[in-house]
Amino acid sequence: MASYAKALPRKRFFVDMFTRDIALSDCVLDLIDNSIDALIRTQKIDITAAVLSPHKDKSPPKNSVTVTLNADRFQVVDNCGGVSLQKAKEEIFNFGHSPDGQSSLTDRGIGAYGIGLKRAIFKIGSKFEFASVQKGIGFIVADDLTDWLDRGDEPDQWRFPLRSRLDPTLDAKLGGTRVSIDNLNEHSLIELQTNLEREVITAISRTYCLFLDRYVTLSVNNTNVKAEPIPLGYSSEIGLSSESYEDDGVQVQLVAGPARGGDRGEWKMERAGWYVLCNGRAVVTADKSELTGWGGDILPQFHSSKGRGFVGIASFTSKDPLKLPWTTTKRGLNRESGVYTRARVRMQTIAKPVYKFLESLYPSSSEDSDSENRVRSGLSQASLGHTLSAGTSAFTPRKPRTPDTEVNVQFRLSRTRLDAIRAHLRQSRLSAGEVGLRMFEYFEENEGLS
Amino acid sequence: MPTIYKSHDKVRYDLRPCKQVERLMLVDAFRRLEAIGMPIRDYHYLGMGAYHFYDFMLLHRLLGLTKMTSVEVRTEVERRVKFNKPLGCIDIKMGPIGDEIPSLSPDEQHIVWLDYDGPVEEAYLEDWSECSARLSPGSMVLITLDLEFPIRSGRANFLNKQLGKFSASIEVSSTSVSPKGYPILLGKLLNLLAKRSAAGRKGIKFIPLFNFVYRDSHRMITAGGMIGSDHQARAVAASTLSNTTYYRPSLEIPPYEIRVPVLTRKERNYLDAAMPASSSWTPDDFDLDPADLRAYREIYRFNPQFAELIF
Numbered sequence: 001m002a003s004y005a006k007a008l009p010r011k012r013f014f015v016d017m018f019t020r021d022i023a024l025s026d027c028v029l030d031l032i033d034n035s036i037d038a039l040i041r042t043q044k045i046d047i048t049a050a051v052l053s054p055h056k057d058k059s060p061p062k063n064s065v066t067v068t069l070n071a072d073r074f075q076v077v078d079n080c081g082g083v084s085l086q087k088a089k090e091e092i093f094n095f096g097h098s099p100d101g102q103s104s105l106t107d108r109g110i111g112a113y114g115i116g117l118k119r120a121i122f123k124i125g126s127k128f129e130f131a132s133v134q135k136g137i138g139f140i141v142a143d144d145l146t147d148w149l150d151r152g153d154e155p156d157q158w159r160f161p162l163r164s165r166l167d168p169t170l171d172a173k174l175g176g177t178r179v180s181i182d183n184l185n186e187h188s189l190i191e192l193q194t195n196l197e198r199e200v201i202t203a204i205s206r207t208y209c210l211f212l213d214r215y216v217t218l219s220v221n222n223t224n225v226k227a228e229p230i231p232l233g234y235s236s237e238i239g240l241s242s243e244s245y246e247d248d249g250v251q252v253q254l255v256a257g258p259a260r261g262g263d264r265g266e267w268k269m270e271r272a273g274w275y276v277l278c279n280g281r282a283v284v285t286a287d288k289s290e291l292t293g294w295g296g297d298i299l300p301q302f303h304s305s306k307g308r309g310f311v312g313i314a315s316f317t318s319k320d321p322l323k324l325p326w327t328t329t330k331r332g333l334n335r336e337s338g339v340y341t342r343a344r345v346r347m348q349t350i351a352k353p354v355y356k357f358l359e360s361l362y363p364s365s366s367e368d369s370d371s372e373n374r375v376r377s378g379l380s381q382a383s384l385g386h387t388l389s390a391g392t393s394a395f396t397p398r399k400p401r402t403p404d405t406e407v408n409v410q411f412r413l414s415r416t417r418l419d420a421i422r423a424h425l426r427q428s429r430l431s432a433g434e435v436g437l438r439m440f441e442y443f444e445e446n447e448g449l450s
Numbered sequence: 451m452p453t454i455y456k457s458h459d460k461v462r463y464d465l466r467p468c469k470q471v472e473r474l475m476l477v478d479a480f481r482r483l484e485a486i487g488m489p490i491r492d493y494h495y496l497g498m499g500a501y502h503f504y505d506f507m508l509l510h511r512l513l514g515l516t517k518m519t520s521v522e523v524r525t526e527v528e529r530r531v532k533f534n535k536p537l538g539c540i541d542i543k544m545g546p547i548g549d550e551i552p553s554l555s556p557d558e559q560h561i562v563w564l565d566y567d568g569p570v571e572e573a574y575l576e577d578w579s580e581c582s583a584r585l586s587p588g589s590m591v592l593i594t595l596d597l598e599f600p601i602r603s604g605r606a607n608f609l610n611k612q613l614g615k616f617s618a619s620i621e622v623s624s625t626s627v628s629p630k631g632y633p634i635l636l637g638k639l640l641n642l643l644a645k646r647s648a649a650g651r652k653g654i655k656f657i658p659l660f661n662f663v664y665r666d667s668h669r670m671i672t673a674g675g676m677i678g679s680d681h682q683a684r685a686v687a688a689s690t691l692s693n694t695t696y697y698r699p700s701l702e703i704p705p706y707e708i709r710v711p712v713l714t715r716k717e718r719n720y721l722d723a724a725m726p727a728s729s730s731w732t733p734d735d736f737d738l739d740p741a742d743l744r745a746y747r748e749i750y751r752f753n754p755q756f757a758e759l760i761f
Contacts, residue, residue, distance in 0.1 A: 241552070247652065295615055297579035297647055345650025349583050353552040395552065447600075 009158075011149050014095065018115070019123040022329050024191050025199045027123045028067065028074065029207060030116030031179050032218070033281070033330070035065045035078035036208065037111040038177065039216055040279075042081030047108060047210065047280030048251055048317045060217060062174070067204075067220040069197055071189060074124050075180040080216070082134035082175030088141060092117065092130075093160055105321055110281045112321040113328050117179070121145070124188050125181040131167035132177040138166035144183070201225050210280045230275045230282075232311045233260035233379030238357075241350045241395030249323050250339050254347055256312035256354045257395070261376050267309040273302065274312040274347065276333060278324040284333060291333060298348040299355065306359045309372065312351055314343060353395040409436065467710040467754055468664035472672060473505055474752035475696050475708075476592075477512050479659065480561075482691040484513075488588060490561075491515055496550060497563040498522070501534045505563065510537055517558070521547040548577040556586050563674075564593040569600075570636060572614030575643055582647035582656050585677045592660065592674030593640065597632055619643070633663050633671050637701035640673050648677060657683045659691070661698040664708035673701050695748050710749060711742035718753075725750050 022030075039045065043063070068075040083092065091098070097105070097114040105111060121128045122145065131140040143160040151157045170176040184192075201220050205212070205228040212218060212227035219225060234240060234257065242255040262268045274292035276284040288294055288302040292314070295301035302310075316324050316339065325337035333340055361371040413432070421435055422428045430438070444450040480490045491514040499506050499520035509515040516539045522531045525544050532542055543550055547564060554560055562581050566574050574593065581591040599605045605627040610617040619642060620626075626635045644656035658675040676682065691697050696706045713721070717736065724731060727747060732738070738746075746753075 297616075297643055298576050298583060300576070301615070342650040342652065345583050345647055349552070349580060352580065353549075356549065 008153060009095075010153050011158075014118070015122045015145060015149065019119055022119060022123065024123060024188060025196060025203055026329055026331055027116075027120035028069070028076070028200050029203055030120050030330070031076040032065055032067065032204065032208070033110050033116060034179075035076060035080050035177065036211060036216065036281070037106050037109045038078065038082065038175075039063055039080035039211075040109045041106040042175065043215065045108070045215060045280075048253070048315075061213070061215055063216045065216060065218045067200070067218070069192060069200065069221060071184065071192060073180055073182050074184065074188070075178065077169055077176065077178045079171040079174040079176040082170070082177055083132040084134050085137050085139050088130075088132065088139060088162065093141065107319045108279055108317060109321050110279050110330070112324070112326070112330075115328065120179075121181055123185070125184040127182040129178070129180045129182075131165065131170065132175075133166060133170045133172050134175040136172060138170070138172070139163065140165040140167060197221055202228075206285050207282045209282060210277070230311065230313055231260040231262075231271050232313060233258045233376075235378045235380065237378060238375065238397040239395055241354050243346060243350055245346075247339050247342060249320060250316050250318040250325075252339070252343050252346075253315040253317075254312070254343070254350045256310065256347075256350050258354065258358065258375060258379055259309045259311040260379055265376065267372075267376065269304055269308045272308045272310050274314060274351075277313065277315040277317075278326045278330070279317050279321060280315075281330065283326050283330060291335075293344050293348040293351065296344070296348050298345070299352055303359075306362050307355060309358045309361075309376070310351070310355055312347065312354075314347055316340075316343070357395070357397050409440075465756060466666040467756075468666045468708045469670075470504075470754040471708050471710055471749050471752045472662050472664060473508055474754075475662070475694075476660070477508055478752070479691055479694070479697070480509075480513055482689055482694070483686070486685050486689045489559075492559070493517070493561050493589070494519070494554070494558045495561045495563075496521065496547070496554065497561075498547060498565045499531075499535075499540070501527075501530060503534065503536050503540065505565075506540055507536060509561075510539070519543055519550065521545065521550055523547070546573075548573060548580070551577060551580050551584060554584065556584075559586050560589040560591075562589070562591045564591070566593065566595055569596045569598070569612055570609075571612045572616060575613070575616050575639070578640060579643045579647040582644040582677060583650055587654050587678045588676065588682065589678075590659070590674060590676050591644075592672055594670055594672040595636065597629075597636075597663070597669040597671050599627075613639075616643070629669075633661075633705050634702065636671060637661055637673060637703075637705065641701040644675065653679055655680070655683070657686060658699060658701045659686070659697065661701050661703075661705035662696065662708055663705040671705065673705075675701075708749065709741075709745040710753065711739075711746050713742075713746070718755075721746055722750060 040047075063078070063080050065076065065078040065080065091104075095115060095118060117130075126145040127143075128145070129140060129142040132138065139162055141160050141162045148160065166172060167178055169178055197220060201223065204218055204220065204225045208216075208218065209227040209229055212225065217224060232240075232255070238258060240255050240257040242253075244251070244253045246252070259267050259272055262271070271286050273286040273288040274284065275282060275286065276292065284291065288307065290296060292312070293299050318324055323339070325334050325340035325343075326332070327334050335341070361375060418432060418435060421439070422430055425435075425438070441450070484490045493515060494517040495506070495509055495515050496519045497505050500522065503520060506518050506520060510518070518537070518539055519541045520531075520535075521543045522528070523546050528544050535542060551562070554562075562585065564574065564577055564581070574595070578591065578593050585591060599608055601608060606622050606624060609622050609627055613622075616639065620635060620639045622635070625631050641656070641658060648654055648656045654677060656675055657678050658673075660672065660674045662672045664670055676686065686692065687699070692699070698706060717738075720733060720735065724733070725747070729744075729747075732743065
């Protein structure tokens with residue numbers, strides 16, 4: 001008779017361990033993801049179209065997500081369509097998706113891994129309620145995690161109580177969901193007192209910038225969150241560098257150009273870099289690191305003084321959210337993704353001409369320049385429809401002016417070394433600049449250059 | 451670019467026999483590729499013609515290319531360059547060749563020759579990588595670099611500085627920067643970068659074809675290949691190009707050394723009359739170093755003949 005080693009799941013592991021890799025604010029975003037996902041499903045939103053075309057209709061959307069964060073309770077309520085009773089019983093509370101569940105992921109949705117809801121509950125507090133109504137059928141799933149843990153790890157104890165109920169806070173006509181978490185963990189209380197609300201609002205304005213005000217309104221503690229649009233600037237004189245292609249079931253849209261100025265017209269470093277979107281959800285914002293190709297084989301490293309006018313958008317969309325190159329926290333990119341590795345090379349080729357153009361605006365080492373001001377003032381907010389629908393466009397700005405014939409040469413040198421050279425020349429009063437010039441001339445003469 | 455490396459003011463371009471052999475071998479190679487159906491004459495050539503435009507003239511006359519762009523980085527010689535342009539179908543662009551690469555049309559095939567005068571540097575390798583990432587399938591890219599070090603000692607340090615971020619991609623040691631090891635080191639690095647950049651493209655890879663080392667004034671290396679599909683790679687391997695002595699299916703094996711022996715006109719005519727000759731044949735009427743004879747047998751078809759014109 002064969003013998004076996006047990007390989008049972010332990011509830012405590014899920015409560016303690018898999019909450020470690022994610023920040024609290026990201027857990028709140030995971031709950032919002034589920035609302036947005038429901039929205040995509042019910043309204044059949046195709047986000048590729050949204051990325052391409054400007055937002056014309058100015059009337060406020062009827063769908064909303066209301067977030068409440070206080071010391072008693074964290075809550076996310078939406079009217080984005082709700083969840084079916086069947087799905088709640090069979091799918092939502094499992095850890096991960098069944099094969100059937102996987103195939104029923106929302107088309108072009110942002111729900112992917114089947115852990116966001118549970119992980120959020122475990123991270124935030126110990127008592128939860130999940131109430132939903134769809135097509136007139138309402139139910140509520142509620143439990144206290146301490147009780148759940150006490151009930152033990154036997155296979156038939158991996159479940160939460162569910163009963164029929166039409167929750168009065170929900171919109172029965174549109175359908176909606178309420179997730180509430182009480183008995184907050186100590187850690188949630190601490191973060192609430194430090195910066196959680198502000199962090200969540202900022203994260204929402206960036207992460208859902210394509211959805212906000214166009215498909216859904218979002219509020220946090222009664223503050224309406226406004227989208228922080230990706231500041232890509234456009235002028236017909238300069239154009240944009242772009243490319244669109246399909247790779248393994250994923251639509252990839254890449255575009256780069258000069259940044260739209262901030263409130264006072266200036267280019268801001270913290271908004272410069274690459275913005276990466278997966279099914280419309282911003283995963284990485286204003287990235288200037290080698291994650292998005294800076295300092296790679298084709299592109300130089302990002303230099304703050306010259307690159308701060310650079311904005312790039314890399315949008316990945318797919319019917320199957322699992323094909324997208326995001327990590328399980330959806331705040332990072334999966335480096336092993338073939339789609340992303342291939343895209344990263346192309347992002348470099350798209351970025352290079354824009355970056356070089358920006359570099360050329362600063363012929364000397366000075367940080368500001370007339371050329372920069374002139375270029376910036378000619379830019380308006382890019383509507384991506386111009387560019388991405390065109391397929392590929394080459395970036396061919398007119399060169400700002402002929403380059404300087406002289407350059408500044410600057411470097412730091414220790415005083416001792418400089419003094420040693422002055423002593424050697426028997427000219428202790430030479431300025432640093434004059435010493436430098438002598439050294440230059442010496443090299444030229446001795447190497448036969450002059 | 452430091453002026454020390456600008457060769458056309460110091461070396462008479464028309465009197466570089468090894469470089470001329472290299473150019474003619476490349477023309478020979480392109481002819482063999484045309485024979486397997488690649489429409490080389492329709493390709494767009496991007497190169498650095500300087501004042502003499504040698505490669506442009508050869509490609510136009512011997513292969514029939516009519517779409518050509520010559521790039522000159524020294525903006526102060528613009529008038530002289532434009533004055534010397536020998537053909538109407540050459541477009542002159544001023545600035546670094548790297549600036550031209552993004553505007554190469556994906557709807558055309560190109561031959562891009564990054565014919566740098568100086569030793570390897572970070573920006574050159576970025577240009578090389580970008581070509582591998584961008585050029586349409588069937589296109590070719592070549593790079594020429596100076597193999598000499600301007601300082602006798604501290605070669606490894608010098609190289610690491612020149613490579614910048616790319617120094618992390620290969621092993622620089624005192625053996626690998628020796629005269630024998632250095633071309634292999636560069637070959638490995640160029641191959642690696644071309645592969646990495648082409649990895650971003652589905653079904654397309656870098657196919658090595660050429661790796662020449664020669665010395666007229668400075669010892670130089672020219673490495674290159676095609677950007678293409680597996681199908682194209684197989685077609686090349688099955689073509690007559692693969693039978694030539696100068697073909698290199700990998701940049702990591704020893705390169706082809708172009709050696710042009712110094713001979714008198716009388717000696718050349720004598721040798722030509724016996725060509726093609728077997729490896730055991732030797733001239734009866736004079737003695738020749740066996741290495742020179744071997745070299746002559748390989749390059750005689752590509753050997754330039756210099757003469758003085760009085761007019």
